[in-house]
Amino acid sequence: MTGSADLPHPDRSEITLTGVLFALSDPDRLDIARQLVDGPLDMAACHLSDPTIPKSTKSHLMKVLREAGVIRNDPQGRGRRLTLRDDDLNALFPGVLDAVLGAARVVPEARV
Incomplete structure (x- = not known):
């Protein structure tokens, strides 16, 4: 892993499909990834759907991603x-x- 101001990031060769899919399996982490599709964001500008989620939880979501x-x-x-x-x-x-x-953008239709 290469470091970036004390936060390690995996090298491309260390990224696994199962790790990526696990990280994106959580709705809040998936929402964060979707916010970054159009380009980088300041961490403070990246929002969660539930504003009452503690900063520590938001930090953990970022860490998993x-x-x-x-x-x-x-x-x-x-x-x-x-x-x-x-x-x-x-x-x-x-x-x-x-x-x-x-x-993730597709909203499932209600089943009767």
Whole structure:
């Protein structure tokens, strides 16, 4: 793993499909990844669907995504910048990221 201001990020060769899918299996982590599709965000600007979630939980969500290789979490001034590692993920698992993030946008129809 390579470090980035004391936060380790896996090298591309260390990213596994099962790790990525696990990281994206949680609705809040999936929502964070979806927010990063259009480009990097300051960590403070990245929001969760439930504003009452403690900062410690938000930090844990980011840690799981970072350790799985889904995002980068790099220092920027006094804050942190989040970036989706779509280049790495698409090189390793073509189409998976688009399929998972796209499926998250589909709202299931109510069953009768």
